[in-house]
Amino acid sequence: MHADGLIAPWYERLREDLPPLELLDAHTHTGQDDPDGFRCTADELLAALDVVDGRGVVFTMHEPSGYRAANDRVLAEAEASGGRLMPLCRVDPASEAVPEAERCLAAGARGIKLHPRAEGFTLEHPAVEGLLALADERRLPVLVHAGRGIPALGRHALLLSERFPGARLILAHAAVSDLSWIWRHAPEHPNLFFDTSWWSPTDLLALLGLVPPGQVLFASDAPYGTPLHSVLLVMRCALQLGYADDQLRALAGGQLERLLQGEDPLDLGPAVGMGEERLDILLERVCGQLYSMVGRLMTGADADELMPLARLACEVGEDAPQSPVCRSVLELLDLHERHAADLTDGVRLFPGVHLVVLALCVARTPDVGVPAAGEHVSTGEREP
Secondary structure, rough: OOOOOHHHHHHHHHOOOOOOOOOOOEEEEEEOOOOOOOOEOHHHHHHHOOOOOEEEEEEOOOOOOOHHHHHHHHHHHHOOOOOEEEEOOOOOOHHHHHHHHHHHHHOOOEEEEOOOOHHHHOOOHHHHHHHHHHHHOOOOOEEEEOOOOOOOHHHHHHHHHOOOOOOOOEEEEHHHOOOOHHHHHHHHHOOOEOOOOOOOOHHHHHHHHHHOHHHEEEOOOOOOOHHHHHHHHHHHHHHHHOHHHHHHHHHHHHHHHHOOOOOOOOOOOOOOOOOOOOOOHHHHHHHHHHHHHHHHHHOOOOOOOOHHHHHHHOOOOOOOOOOOHEEEEEEHHHHHHHHHHHHOOOOOOOHHHHHHHHHHHHOOOOOOOOOOOOOOOOOOOOOO
């Protein structure tokens, strides 16, 4: 799936700095009918989780024709997985949402998924209150899309978490729709959680640094991301900020396991803050070029003019303290140039972007180790 085979060396190096982790991905999908063109079978998802020896919470992708049959499919996939997949039911507030949730929960679902963007609703919808009341009664997680394509929903999320303290409300995609302010309120809402299914290391650093660590849950958004790629992004950011071993274990899946079991969440202390996070102006130049590249690639445009600028920004000198990080960035850019055309998985929306995103994360987390770069990679001044 995507670039997992190419980025394995970065994962192996990362594992040297991590305690043993039991990974439980809070946000994965299966489905074949999403209008965006992405597809994922249960076998493909399980293979991607196997790469990190992980398990996953799974729900269906968007189903324009309705969710009853799709929920039954996910329940069957989870049952057949031998405990490696834990199902959530996805419901549309405009279509018998509470009865469908009750039906699925009786059949083995472990919580509820809501997608305000796909189904075109806000958290003020009357059916949402009924779903949260159900979750409150049964101490269930309710995972809500809080990423791109929607207006802010944080105010309503806080009100719902206060009114239904037994529900475990999870804002997906680092709650980027509201992250700029909602982090201040997280400590007073211990049943409000945030998943890490997002690509920007700056946003992930903000989430991991500003929200109490017990309220952040590892997630990949597979198949849009992969568990392996997301482990690299999230754990590099957590290590950069100084997460302790118990906080890393809870982030990786320990806290989510408790939520799925209906147990009280662990209190892992206040937000860690930004630690010794600092601005390295030379690496910030690299990040700037890479952010521009990602923006181009994610909109389907080419980044041919930006690639040379990103490479030039990495020419800090072989003896510069930033050289090991820049060499790793250059190696990932080499992989992107050689393999991007082959990394489509049938969807030509942004081939190879995962390699550039990882390069960006490496540049943004310079205190975390990287694998030794090949001899062909140089950060010295370019010869005429």
